Amino acid sequence: MAGTKIFFHTNIRFLRERKRFSQDDLSQLIDISRIKLQALESGRTKNPSAADLVKFSEQFRISIDALLKINLPVLGELKIRELEAGNDVYMTGGKLRVLAITVDKSNKENLEYIPLKAKAGYARSYNDPQYLAGLPRFSLPNLPKGTFRMFPTTGDSMLPFPEGCDIIGHYLEDWKNIKARTPCIVVLNGMQDIVFKLVTLGTDRNILLESLNPGYQPYTVAAADVLELWQFHSYHTRVVPEPQADLQHIAGSIKTILTEIQALKSAKR
Template sequence: MDNAKIFFQSNLKFLRNRKKLGQDDLSKLLNISRSKLSALENGQTKAPQPEDLITFSNFYKISIDSLMKVDLSRLGELKLRELEAGNDVYMTGTKLRVIAISVDANNNENLEYVPVRAKAGYAAGYNDPEYIAALPKFSMPNLPKGTFRMFPTAGDSMHPIPEGSDVITQYVEDWMSIKPETPCIVILKGSQDFVFKLVTVEKNGYFSLKSLNNRYKSYSVPGEEILEVWKYYKFMSVLIPEGEPDMHEIRRMFIELKEKLNK
């Protein structure tokens, strides 16, 4: 069992005092009772409800992860101002790690390719320079400035992009810059695979993951469960994407089905 210290109660009191608010004033702003606020600040509530965590996270513009794990009272003034401005390390995705890359003889970044056989180990080796150096690599003309990587896809959740396509992606450092429903490769903690989805960053620090294929349901994951986000740039495939059937084709199929039912 992880015995990491939880700073939630002390952080609530620290942040309230920092804003120079009394418990009465803050409870009115948050639309909660003063007794509940006092219980949360004094640690009398051992398991805060998810809605309470979201309420404080939204009000202070600090992620739930930071509210729980970081002793905010020990941070410097500059860092506190960054947090209060919404530049939370867990919200933006910045400073989570230094990305491992490889370069060519001219010190230009390579485009690394994660083959199918290496997919299962990527979540463990994504920040290991030796693992990245061992990946197949090549250069591609006309790529814009940035860090790029290619990932293989599986399944039909992003139809009409064909199954088995290779998706070229650009590394996203600031997750809050992602526009709603941006196609991305998302690397999840503890996963033996990665997902290719339409990504929307929600205000509560969760990421909504949606498929192009509406047969698959959307779902959300907390930002702290994400290791990397790579924004879609283009895909490569030996297959031509299937077009949507036109009305004449649909009518023909309907007539054939009707004839079969009549027989």
């Protein structure tokens, strides 16, 4: 779990205070000492026992996975209730509901650009307003309503998108309804990467990532390791497009001829 932040100690304190329990109240309810509870809440106990994890999970009706991996205090009350009801926060993208943004003087959201040198730090600081304030940002006309960011690409795994182009992505708050093989910028947790892939949600809390370039094999990642999904909106490049291949040119010519024939037939009627 190198590189994965654990939120257990802040989560149990948050949940206790949300229920308006004192430390004495909670320690009696789950049958642990108040001193032990203090140590767990303060983070002095780094590795809680499996038995303790089960006790907190059952008391607060929150999965052990969520207690460990999700920063519960930043979620809204509605999402906490969804977790208590057993809904899968990973596949809904619900852990991402609090998204830091920057705005211009007219209170319109900026489009932030994540340069290559900033990609390594983005996965650690993507929800930090101070970090975002230091990124290049600008406005782009004709963007639909929503939050957008621009990410540079590397490598040739998504050809015919040219290597080094910049992808503008539309932030996906809820992942449940995206279609199979939707092109997205995928921000991965920890020491992993920011990748541009075709995304398909699995039923086993995994996400399939595919390249357009058949030379690259598809692979899966755990939904819990995905921090953000940005659905492809458009791309920008300084690469001049290649001339049409012969077959493409022939197909275009045939289409033009068929259109002209259809127009002549219509004119004779």
